[in-house]
Amino acid sequence: MAEVKQDVMYKKKYLETIANLILNNEQLSDVTFVVNKKHYHASRIHVSAASQVFASLLNEHFANTTDKELVLTNIKHNASLFNILQYIHGIELNLTSMSKLVLCELTHLAERFKLAELHDDLKAHVSNIKRFKMNSVVPMLNTARTYNLTKLYDKLKEYVYQRAEQIVNHQSFLNLKYDVVIDLLKSNWLYAKEIDILRAALNWHDENIMDVGKVNQPNNENTQVEMEFQNEDINDEDDVDCEDDSWGEIDIVEDFLSKYSDDLFDSDTNEDQNSAKVITSEGEKSDACETFSSQDMNNAERNNEKTDDSNDSVEKSEIHGTNASEETINQVNKTDDPSQRMDVSNETSTLPISETELLKMKVKTEVERFSENILNKLLEQIRFPLIPMFEFMSIADKNPFMKYKENIRKKQLDMFNCEPRDCWKHTTNPCSRFLFTVTDIKKLRSFSNKEKLYSQEKYSVNHLKWNVYVENYESPDTSVEYMALFLLCVSDRKDWKVDAGYRLTLLSNDPFSDKKGIVILSPSNKFESDGCKSWGGRLFVELSTLFDPNNGYVNDDSIRVELCLKINSTN
Known part of the structure; x- marks a missing residue:
């Protein structure tokens, strides 16, 4: 019998270690982003490859100067840009510990720099936040409204x-x-x-x-909001200085x-x-990303010194010009409309x-x-x-x-x-919610295995006990294999009867998935001791869909099922 050759795969988080060395390392980096006067050193090739917006900005910048520093505007929190750079360099982001203020701006920046996957994942994560604070509710409202996060x-x-x-x-x-x-x-x-x-x-x-x-x-940057923001233990944020841009009124x-x-x-x-x-x-105020080199900033400061001296001569030339x-x-x-027309006559002035x-x-x-x-x-x-x-x-x-x-x-x-x-x-929602976990799901792949797989959990409501089970079912019409899903009700009493409505949902284990889950529901079914004790569906989900890794339904050989139960009447 011929020996089957198997590839030996070797994988370590070596690239992430290298990325941590490159990011914010002045000696190893070849571009420096300046946000609110704080410098962030990065790899130009990483940034350009990840974002076409960044690539265009960098190409335009280096076409006109050799200065490594690139000033980015319209970014309030320094941590927002640093998280963008971490993502681009392949470094993990801890979204759970991240300030909600930073999360909101990070979501906006991901769209601004056209990081589509990060943008979608952030929207999914933000949508599932359930607890809010007074200082973060406003930016979250703005974010939810901007990206149609209705829930x-x-x-x-x-x-x-x-x-x-x-x-x-x-x-x-x-x-x-x-x-x-x-x-x-x-x-x-x-x-x-x-x-x-x-x-x-x-x-x-x-x-x-x-x-x-x-x-x-x-x-x-009002004082009250900033003080509350500091209370969220975000210590790496620098205050944004408000500078006079020295632009003309027009x-x-x-x-x-x-x-x-x-x-x-x-x-x-x-x-x-x-x-x-x-x-x-x-x-x-604007999605446009304004950039300046450090040379541009120095030149602007020198030009501003000349502005005041030149204003008088400019005004004089305008006054003595033609009508x-x-x-x-x-x-x-x-x-x-004559009533809406502005009087631009100059009768009161000789100029x-x-x-x-x-x-x-x-x-x-x-x-x-x-x-x-x-x-x-x-x-x-x-x-x-x-x-x-x-x-x-x-x-x-x-x-x-x-x-x-x-x-x-x-x-x-x-x-x-x-x-x-x-x-x-x-x-108040009249439904009670329960979460079930069913293990050994791989057993469903074997059609010869007719074993029912019961949930680990069993919940009691009054004298009634509820759990779910799954089994393999092959359609006699199409020969397609399905996972059947049923809700089971039992009781220690001899004679019992209950009328209940239910909704069973197969949940995805992917926290960033936008899938709403596969659902089976019924507004009214009779569970009774001498009759039917379980209700559900044999054609609940095809096994090919269930085990597709892109759907995220199976994790560690187990699935999660949510039950929304409403008891209409009981005897």
Whole structure:
């Protein structure tokens, strides 16, 4: 008999050891990423091979300079980038011990750098988080809304509704995305003082929407949130310094406006047609990854020193220049309605209006429309009849109410939702959930083995005992082999009868799987001592599907089955 040759496989985590040596090693690395003034050394070939976005950034960078340092912007937490680099270099990530704030930004960065597998795994992991804290609920709400993680979003909203008064008065409320704010404000479950809800909405508008002629950038580094973040024992995070970019007023505003489509600044008075986007936290102002070399940063600092000296001469040349063209004036007005047209005449001044001044007037007008549209949408969600007059009068002359006095007065005359808000009521699930483990699953491969494989667990509900079992079943029509799954009920009593509904689900053992499991259910079945004691399905799942490693159903020769049981009646 010929001897069968078997390959001897040798595998150790040697590559991961090497990767740990390369990552953040200045001598062995050939590229350095700078985030919030902190340096991270990496392997260019690893980074480029893993991400086409990184490859393009690096190619463009090194085409213009030999400087190894590459400055990345729009990253709040240093740990987020370091985790990205760890993943790229093949180093394991401990998602369980990771801060939820970092997890959310890491999910966003995985999409930004087009790391599809990591992005999908992170979404699956984040979706299964069941416990939240006050300082992390806002970024998680934003993340769940951005990536349509409906299950997580609903759990987070329930958490918010249970703590509505605390949430609307919390500093992190200002970092919510616009659509999340609207979704919460319109809910009947946001049970808090209406005056506090109004204050939160106005403060949110102040924090996230640009004032006319300037950019009001969100303060994501507020003291309260940062202090709570420190309490999560994240010690490797450096505070992000806020630097003056020394840009001109027009450059700032145009950069803001360029991120949004023209319809967001429509002057149409029909507010139902107005849509809006805002600057939000967690780097969502822009997905674009801005990069600079250290040489660029040094040159910028030197150029900034010259800016102040040159401003006077620039303004003088504009003032003494020619009058603005008719085309520019039309662009400023951008409307056929005479009442909406801006007065750009210069009758009160002996100096002509420059093209630059007209451009400033144009962007200010667009921002005014944008800001007013957003404010109106927010005020539409406020239930003004629920605010006692004496309570409103006591704070009417204080900010932010004083600033928006006229807007509030107009909206108070409109008829919006006047229903009272209700305290959150948790709807109890009448079903009881149990988890079963069935071992020795490989025995099902043998058709000659007719043995029933019972679950290790057996659960008691009153005098009834429940467990599950599986067996091999071959379809007489197709000769395809299946795993049959049944729910079994027994009792120590002689005469018993129970009517119960059930749902049996074969669970995947892959924590990152997006599979919802294979399900069999029945709303009503009679289990009785003198009759049928088990119900289920013979054609539950094909053995080929069950043992496919890509599905993750079998792990260490065992499967997991979840039972959702509802007892309708019992004797």
